[in-house]
């Protein structure tokens with residue numbers, strides 16, 4: 001008896017511990033467009049099964065504003081789903097999981113209000129962004145609450161990371177806090193590697 005044809009393999013969605021670019025569909029008509037910016041069931045069906053507990057928004061007045069690189073340590077580690085709702089940013093996620101073969105490597109992707117792209121930044125990654133225009137609003141959902149005692153950071157301009165920020169370090173608009181962080185040398189990460197290396201592909205099949 002001939003073997004039954006093999007079923008189509010399930011799409012190989014990346015696990016939640018991998019960064020991911022999500023571009024929700026927009027339904028355009030004469031008025032403009034409509035978009036579901038987050039649909040828990042749909043994304044769970046695509047392997048991103050997470051619960052958000054807080055929504056954040058920041059407004060940055062100037063092009064060349066850099067916020068980051070930030071993370072919260074356990075027990076309040078945060079996954080973040082980031083998008084620009086006004087303007088454009090270069091969004092960056094750095095692998096800071098101890099023992100990761102891609103430790104210190106990063107993904108950098110442009111997020112635009114015009115395109116509605118979203119970057120999923122998993123737990124175990126430091127996050128930061130640079131505004132590419134004046135007057136940028138960034139909103140993001142997070143999977144744990146703000147916990148100042150768990151806040152940590154890395155120097156955005158650490159030469160060991162070599163992130164190609166689109167602004168000279170001396171010209172970036174920064175918070176006082178973000179000028180105090182050290183680089184990877186001597187950094188003791190609170191995150192352990194979970195077996196999922198950082199791959200360059202960010203777009204879900």
Ligand SMILES: Cc1cn([C@H]2C[C@H](O)[C@@H](COP(=O)(O)OP(=O)(O)O[C@H]3O[C@@H](C)C(=O)[C@@H](O)[C@H]3O)O2)c(=O)[nH]c1=O
Pocket residue numbers: 056058067068070071080127128129145146175177
């Ligand atoms: C992050 C955060 C800050 N705050 C307060 C603390 C402080 O007084 C003020 C500004 O905080 P910060 O300077 O930390 O804001 P900012 O530099 O924009 O911090 C953010 O940067 C990006 C890159 C991230 O990934 C976020 O998770 C967050 O760390 O807002 C909250 O009340 N809740 C929050 O969740």
